[in-house]
Amino acid sequence: MLVWALLSIIKGSFSEPSNKKIKSKKVSFERRSVRALSTISSTTTLRKRKQDWIVPPYALDAEIFENIMKWCSPGDAAKLLQVCQVWSGPAAEALYQSPPILYADSFSKLAATLLRKDVMHPYPLLIREFIFTGLAADELYMGDLKECLRLCSNLVSFRIEGCSHLSNLLAQFLTEHAPFLSRIELPGCTISDAFLVQLIRGVTTLRHIDVSFSNVTLSALPVLVRECRYLETLIMTGCRPSPPEMVIDYEASEYYLVGDTLKQYKNTTLKQVSLSYTELTDAMVGYLCRHCDALQYLILEGCNLLTDTAINSIAMHCPTIIELDISLCTQVTDIGLQALAVHLSVQGEKTQRRRPTSFGYTSFQEYTPPQKRYHTIPLSKINLTGCYYITPPAIVLLASKCPNLNTIIIDGCDRLIDWYNHQDSPASPVPTTAREVFSQDSDSDEESFVSAKSRHSFAMENLQSERRLQLSRDQIMRRKREH
Amino acid sequence: MASVKLTTSDDKEYTLDRELIFQSNLIKNMVTDLDVFDAPIPLPNVTSSTLDIVIKYLKIHKDDPPPPDKPIEKAVDDMIDEDKELMKLEFNIMADVILAANYLDIPGLLDIGCRTVAWHIKQCKDYHEIREKFNIPKELWRSEEEIAEMKKELNGILG
Numbered sequence: 001m002l003v004w005a006l007l008s009i010i011k012g013s014f015s016e017p018s019n020k021k022i023k024s025k026k027v028s029f030e031r032r033s034v035r036a037l038s039t040i041s042s043t044t045t046l047r048k049r050k051q052d053w054i055v056p057p058y059a060l061d062a063e064i065f066e067n068i069m070k071w072c073s074p075g076d077a078a079k080l081l082q083v084c085q086v087w088s089g090p091a092a093e094a095l096y097q098s099p100p101i102l103y104a105d106s107f108s109k110l111a112a113t114l115l116r117k118d119v120m121h122p123y124p125l126l127i128r129e130f131i132f133t134g135l136a137a138d139e140l141y142m143g144d145l146k147e148c149l150r151l152c153s154n155l156v157s158f159r160i161e162g163c164s165h166l167s168n169l170l171a172q173f174l175t176e177h178a179p180f181l182s183r184i185e186l187p188g189c190t191i192s193d194a195f196l197v198q199l200i201r202g203v204t205t206l207r208h209i210d211v212s213f214s215n216v217t218l219s220a221l222p223v224l225v226r227e228c229r230y231l232e233t234l235i236m237t238g239c240r241p242s243p244p245e246m247v248i249d250y251e252a253s254e255y256y257l258v259g260d261t262l263k264q265y266k267n268t269t270l271k272q273v274s275l276s277y278t279e280l281t282d283a284m285v286g287y288l289c290r291h292c293d294a295l296q297y298l299i300l301e302g303c304n305l306l307t308d309t310a311i312n313s314i315a316m317h318c319p320t321i322i323e324l325d326i327s328l329c330t331q332v333t334d335i336g337l338q339a340l341a342v343h344l345s346v347q348g349e350k351t352q353r354r355r356p357t358s359f360g361y362t363s364f365q366e367y368t369p370p371q372k373r374y375h376t377i378p379l380s381k382i383n384l385t386g387c388y389y390i391t392p393p394a395i396v397l398l399a400s401k402c403p404n405l406n407t408i409i410i411d412g413c414d415r416l417i418d419w420y421n422h423q424d425s426p427a428s429p430v431p432t433t434a435r436e437v438f439s440q441d442s443d444s445d446e447e448s449f450v451s452a453k454s455r456h457s458f459a460m461e462n463l464q465s466e467r468r469l470q471l472s473r474d475q476i477m478r479r480k481r482e483h
Numbered sequence: 484m485a486s487v488k489l490t491t492s493d494d495k496e497y498t499l500d501r502e503l504i505f506q507s508n509l510i511k512n513m514v515t516d517l518d519v520f521d522a523p524i525p526l527p528n529v530t531s532s533t534l535d536i537v538i539k540y541l542k543i544h545k546d547d548p549p550p551p552d553k554p555i556e557k558a559v560d561d562m563i564d565e566d567k568e569l570m571k572l573e574f575n576i577m578a579d580v581i582l583a584a585n586y587l588d589i590p591g592l593l594d595i596g597c598r599t600v601a602w603h604i605k606q607c608k609d610y611h612e613i614r615e616k617f618n619i620p621k622e623l624w625r626s627e628e629e630i631a632e633m634k635k636e637l638n639g640i641l642g
Contacts, residue, residue: 064585064597071601078637082610082630084623099640113636120633 069094089121096126100155104139107129107132111144114151124151130158137163142170149177155179159210162188168195175202184231185210193220200228212237218278219246225267225291233272241279267292276301276325285310289317299325301383311336315343322378327385327409334394341394342403344377381407391415487514488523495531496523503541508588529583536580540569540592547591562595570599574617 001350069077069090072210081089101107114124130152132140137160146169149155155178160166166189174181181203189212200206200223207230219242224234241247270292280303289295295318300306306329321344326332379402385389390413399405487504489497505511513524526534543565562570570577577596584592607613614624625633 064581064593067593067597068604071598072604074640076601076604079607079610079613080604081633081637082625083613083617084619085625086623088625088633095640108637110640112577113638113640116636119636120629123636 053431065090065421066094073234074100078302092121092123093126096123097119098129098131099127101130101132102134103137104135107136107140108131108144111148114148124148125154127152128154128156130155132160132163134161137161140165142167145170146173149173154180157183157185159183159185160189161185164190166195168192168198171195171199174199178203180205182206183208186214187212189214191215193217195221197223200224200231202227206231208233210235211239211276211413212342213239215240217246217285218275218280219248221275221284222248222250225251225270225288228267229269231267231270234270235272235274236278237274237276239275239278243305250287268294271295272297272299272421274299275303279302279305280310281305282307282309282313286313289313293317294320296320296322296378300329301325302328304330307331308333308336308339312339312343315340316347319344319347320378323381325378325383326387328387330386332384332387333389334391337390337394337398340379344379345401347377377402378399378404380404381409383409384413385409385411388412390415487532488521490523490525491529491531491534492527493531497531497534497538499538499541503538503545506541506544506589506591508590510587526583526586528586530579533576533579533583536569536572537583537587537589537592538577540566541589543569544591557598562598566595570595574603 065087069080072080073096074095077091077095081088083091098108101110113119115149140160140163141163150173151451158174158178158181163186166186168191174184175198182205184199184206185208187210189211191211193216196209196211196216197220200209206228209224209228209231210233212235216236217240218236220239221236225233271294272293273288273292274297276299280300282305285300285306286309290313295314297313298318298321300310303326306326308331310329311326311332314324316339324340382398382405390410392415395408395410395416395425399408486498487501487510489499489504489510491497501514505514510524529537543563572580577599581593581600582595584596603616604613607616610630613619
């Protein structure tokens with residue numbers, strides 16, 4: 001009897017899906033049930049009104065419609081606009097989300113529609129993204145753009161490619177009229193440092209900035225790093241070098257600040273940085289790494305002024321690095337890779353070991369088994385194209401320290417070609433259990449992949465010889481503490 | 484307990500294997516979060532015929548690997564043949580299935596349902612055909628003046 005009563009109570013509680021008693025951590029479940037309830041009410045009322053109506057597809061709610069629309073081309077969306085009242089709203093939204101601006105006169109036609117007063121749908125508010133390429137960018141008039149930006153307050157993403165007459169007033173327009181702008185791409189436009197600084201000070205919600213091949217110089221980098229609070233991606237490929245009159249001391253006194261004061265200057269949101277084909281120096285890379293400790297993807301292709309010092313700074317200050325591209329940085333040698341391997345593994349150990357006891361000292365149980373230490377290094381891809389000073393031992397060391405490393409690109413590394421050729425011979429020092437494929441053709445542009453499985457067998461072979469070293473070091477450390 | 488009980492809106496009870504029904508994220512979350520005993524879960528806006536079709540889909544995709552994090556670009560009708568057969572339905576039934584997939588949160592079924600609808604829309608040449616195919620009643624049609632007005636507005640974006 002009791003059990004039956006209990007069951008019926010639970011059944012009762014289940015029949016109201018949005019019941020607050022259900023303390024589900026998954027908010028989506030509650031939201032979905034509320035939406036489902038609204039769907040039920042709409043279907044039931046429609047059914048009651050006319051029995052012979054075929055109720056769905058109108059009862060399809062907005063999310064499903066959006067899902068359908070993403071498979072439809074603009075032409076289909078145009079057809080749907082004309083079908084019926086219920087469908088034209090979502091169809092307009094899908095169509096105007098990122099209006100195609102392909103030809104020289106497209107934007108003026110679009111502007112004419114946006115500026116019209118009594119239209120069927122609020123078109124400007126539906127626009128989320130503006131993309132101007134090719135001829136449309138060339139023929140862009142600032143006046144038209146300003147008028148449209150004034151109306152499109154929901155703009156999230158903005159891109160202009162290769163516009164030669166962008167004025168600094170654009171930064172002001174965007175500051176005033178685009179409160180949700182999070183992505184801005186201006187490759188090849190004639191913008192200057194002043195524009196960029198004004199933009200980032202005005203539009204504080206930016207997460208993604210791309211100013212490749214523009215007139216922005218590297219002296220804008222410190223400002224970007226220090227002042228953008230939400231920035232996650234920064235692409236400054238092909239930017240010009242700092243003008244000679246601007247002398248920035250990257251090794252300035254801020255480097256010597258310790259503890260909390262340095263923390264204020266640290267940028268914890270910047271994750272992806274691309275500074276390819278710029279005249280980046282070691283000091284700048286050091287500055288970048290010291291201030292951004294959450295860097296995950298660092299692309300420094302073609303920065304041929306960089307030496308091992310830069311790699312050392314990356315290794316010391318960016319433990320979360322996942323992908324590193326130092327192709328065509330021809331001055332990088334084995335020392336850089338060794339620094340990378342050693343510092344990253346030390347960083348990994350540090351994060352494992354920090355376990356304070358009640359007295360504030362780190363506990364004595366500091367010996368973590370070797371397997372645990374290696375899990376914290378996330379480095380998974382490194383591109384060493386054209387770094388011809390790299391030799392096999394450095395690669396072996398890097399591979400043994402980084403268990404997640406599954407892609408090494410070594411096109412054009414001459415000293416590694418012979419190593420590959422002798423790999424299968426019995427006299428080679430490389431363990432023959434590793435079955436790896438390296439690209440040996442310096443002309444090819446294809447990537448070469450190393451299988452993760454062979455990576456681990458590789459690492460384990462080297463580990464055994466190192467383990468003896470590790471144990472003896474720990475024994476020495478323990479003896480020191482005891483005394 | 485290896486099975487889960489469901490009750491549809493027309494009071495029919497279904498007993499399904501946990502593995503099968505756990506493709507539905509809603510049921511999975513409900514059962515694992517709430518840890519209730521054998522009470523049947525009511526589905527007030529899913530009919531038994533719809534649930535039959537959903538179960539057919541779940542059986543076809545029982546052993547699928549979990550979907551990758553980054554969605555792969557697919558063509559509109561890039562579905563396996565059994566899914567295509569499953570989706571050869573009248574529009575009202577298909578819409579019911581899509582709504583059920585949305586409610587039960589079965590992403591695969593929702594995806595192929597939406598793609599089938601999009602494919603049918605692509606097949607129609609203009610809005611008259613869409614109206615006929617989807618059986619949209621006259622009361623909801625837009626008037627001719629409104630359509631002419633919209634054509635002018637569309638000129639701005641498609642012209």
